[in-house]
Amino acid sequence: MEGTVMEKKQKIHLHIVICFIFVFLVVFSGCGDKQNKEWYTIYGGVIGGSFSQFANGVNHIVNHKETDIKISVVASAGSIENTRRVNKEENALGVVFASESSLGYHGQEAFANEDPKTNIRMVTLLYYAYGQFSTLKNSHIHKFEDIVGEKIACGTTGSGTAKTLERLAMSAGIWDKFTPIYRGGTAGAQTLQDGQVNGFFWLVSVPNSAIIELTAIKHIRMIDLDTPAQKYGFYEKYPFYFPTKLPEGAYEGKVEPVKTIAMPTVLIANKAVPAETVYRILKHVYAEEGHKQMLQTNQAASDMTVENAHHAFVIPLHSGAYKFWNEQGVEIPERAKPVD
Numbered sequence: 555m556e557g558t559v560m561e562k563k564q565k566i567h568l569h570i571v572i573c574f575i576f577v578f579l580v581v582f583s584g585c586g587d588k589q590n591k592e593w594y595t596i597y598g599g600v601i602g603g604s605f606s607q608f609a610n611g612v613n614h615i616v617n618h619k620e621t622d623i624k625i626s627v628v629a630s631a632g633s634i635e636n637t638r639r640v641n642k643e644e645n646a647l648g649v650v651f652a653s654e655s656s657l658g659y660h661g662q663e664a665f666a667n668e669d670p671k672t673n674i675r676m677v678t679l680l681y682y683a684y685g686q687f688s689t690l691k692n693s694h695i696h697k698f699e700d701i702v703g704e705k706i707a708c709g710t711t712g713s714g715t716a717k718t719l720e721r722l723a724m725s726a727g728i729w730d731k732f733t734p735i736y737r738g739g740t741a742g743a744q745t746l747q748d749g750q751v752n753g754f755f756w757l758v759s760v761p762n763s764a765i766i767e768l769t770a771i772k773h774i775r776m777i778d779l780d781t782p783a784q785k786y787g788f789y790e791k792y793p794f795y796f797p798t799k800l801p802e803g804a805y806e807g808k809v810e811p812v813k814t815i816a817m818p819t820v821l822i823a824n825k826a827v828p829a830e831t832v833y834r835i836l837k838h839v840y841a842e843e844g845h846k847q848m849l850q851t852n853q854a855a856s857d858m859t860v861e862n863a864h865h866a867f868v869i870p871l872h873s874g875a876y877k878f879w880n881e882q883g884v885e886i887p888e889r890a891k892p893v894d
Contacts, residue, residue: 592831594625596821597636597648601629604759604819604852605636605649608680611851612647612821615844616835623831633714634664637822641671644826649680651714652794652818656868663717675872676890677821677832678839679863681759681854684800685718685815688746688754688765691773695753698722698782702731705751709738714817715757718795722779722815725786743768753777757817759854760804769808776800780813793889794818794868820866823875825894832874840878860884870894 596613599605609627616625625647630636636648637658657663661670689695695704701723709715715738723729735742735751743764746754756762768774780797783789789796796818800811823832838844840858848855860882867890871879876892 591621592623592645592828594623594645594647594827594831595643596625596627597630597639597646598627599630599632599636599649604681604854605630605632607852608819608821608848608855609649611848611855612835612839614851615838615847619838619844620834623834634658637665637671637674638668640822640824641673644824647677647821647823647827650820650822651683652820652866652868653714653717653792655820655822656794659869664712673825674822674869675825675875675892675894676866676869677823677872677875678836679858679866680819680821681852681857682798682862682865683714683757683817683819684760684798685722685779685817686756686758686760686762686765686800687777687779687814688743688756688768688774688809689752689777690746691775693752693775695777698777698779699726699728701753702728704753705733705735706753706755707735707737707742707745707751708755709736709742709757711736713738715755718757718815718817719755721792722783722786722788725788725791726782727786740764740767746774747772759852760801765809766805769805774809776809776812776814778812779815783815788815796865816865818866818868822869823872825872827872827874829872829874829877832872833877834874836875836878 596609598609606629613625613627616623633650633654636650637654640646640648655674658665658671659674665671695701708719716736720729735745737745738756742754742756745751747768794817795815798816799813802811848858863879863884867887870893871890873892873894879886
């Protein structure tokens with residue numbers, strides 16, 4: 555009887571030891587796994603939006619190619635929030651408009667009452683947002699200054715679209731001489747279709763579904779925005795915009811291409827992210843396989859070329875990005891030279 559009790563006790567002790575060893579191995583192997591990996595966050599935007607699509611594209615490519623770099627995508631309110639978070643968090647990257655990267659870095663506009671976001675660094679261009687000012691074909695609006703006295707749909711309050719129209723109108727001295735209607739996307743296009751406004755301005759990639767729907771119902775024209783931008787010193791005051799032309803065939807020939815302004819959408823990183831990590835991310839994303847994956851994520855990734863890269867360089871480059879773009883032979887402007 556005593557032997558049986560003793561054997562039971564030994565078995566219980568053995569089970570306890572085995573369980574302890576198992577728990578030890580699970581916990582410490584997990585810790586070892588985390589210790590051997592670099593963990594990062596990319597802040598995107600609203601779920602389903604372009605910001606999140608591009609963040610997920612980068613995430614998929616890097617996680618597929620790297621065993622020791624792990625990235626998670628986090629939804630956010632968008633460009634301003636992402637600029638603040640990337641500045642604050644040492645393991646963070648984020649998708650933002652070039653405007654927010656520049657204004658945040660220099661502590662201007664929305665960031666004027668905060669400390670400048672000097673921990674952010676530029677990584678790469680993701681896609682262009684084109685300034686697309688639509689009006690009906692029989693409208694009397696033929697140039698930008700003709701919006702005086704009119705109602706113009708221009709995106710939601712505080713959006714990149716609304717701020718862009720405000721900046722251009724202020725440069726031209728007509729900001730207080732027309733009525734902005736803060737509606738964007740399909741709602742903004744609908745106001746033009748219904749005659750509630752005489753113009754619809756939208757800062758977005760090409761082609762855009764809201765404008766496609768508008769062209770299916772109405773005959774429209776687009777207004778040249780580059781000429782007033784050149785005339786009123788817009789590019790000098792806001793160096794995160796650049797002159798361009800609406801791509802040929804963007805709306806199946808229903809809209810004649812015009813000169814316009816564009817804003818890069820970019821990827822930024824905290825300066826504390828290791829240079830080698832940023833360098834490897836760029837190597838994977840710009841490899842042939844990686845670029846194909848980005849195009850499958852969103853066709854606007856066709857803007858991601860070595861030739862277009864310099865349009866994103868509005869603040870200092872991350873040291874890892876500087877190494878990559880130097881290898882590609884891209885000329886780096888003085889304002890984008892590394893400061894670390």
